[in-house]
Amino acid sequence: MIGQQSAIGTHGFTVPLDTDLVDALVHAATSIASDAAGDVLKALRLAEVLTLMQPLAAARPLFETSLAEEVAWAIRAAPSEAWTVERLARQLGLGASTLRRRLASEDQSFRKILRVERLKAGRSAIASGASSVAAAEAAGYHSRSHFARRYRENYGTSPKGRRIG
Structure with a gap:
């Protein structure tokens, strides 16, 4: 049954x-x-x-995935959470130093993965019609201007879709 x-x-x-x-x-x-x-x-x-x-x-x-992908999956599930290395390491059953060391062995870092996943979440929110303020919040950014700066660095456009340069 x-x-x-x-x-x-x-x-x-x-x-x-x-x-x-x-x-x-x-x-x-x-x-x-x-x-x-x-x-x-x-x-x-x-x-x-x-x-x-x-x-x-x-x-x-x-x-079965790399540790970097496991970290990305966890962040992707809740990008607006207040993620720290310590919190994520606990969730994965690791120590913070072990998490950092194992990510480094994969040529990755917690900060880089966090930034990429949050920006993907923000981009998805914008594609769904959210304002840049709402997208920044959904992506875990407390500052809309910081989100906009990071978004421009990664995607070459502002969150409102205007091409830079």
């Missing part, structure tokens, strides 16, 4: 089923099998399934 926690699995890979995951699987299968559905819709349906599976420990082998 789905609502009571069933599981599917072979070869040691067992995923607990719940109603949301089953619904996403059905929608994905229907879309992917349809000749009428476009590639964008098919990819979206598959992404829905993967998003629901990502937090499941049993699905971890599907999502």
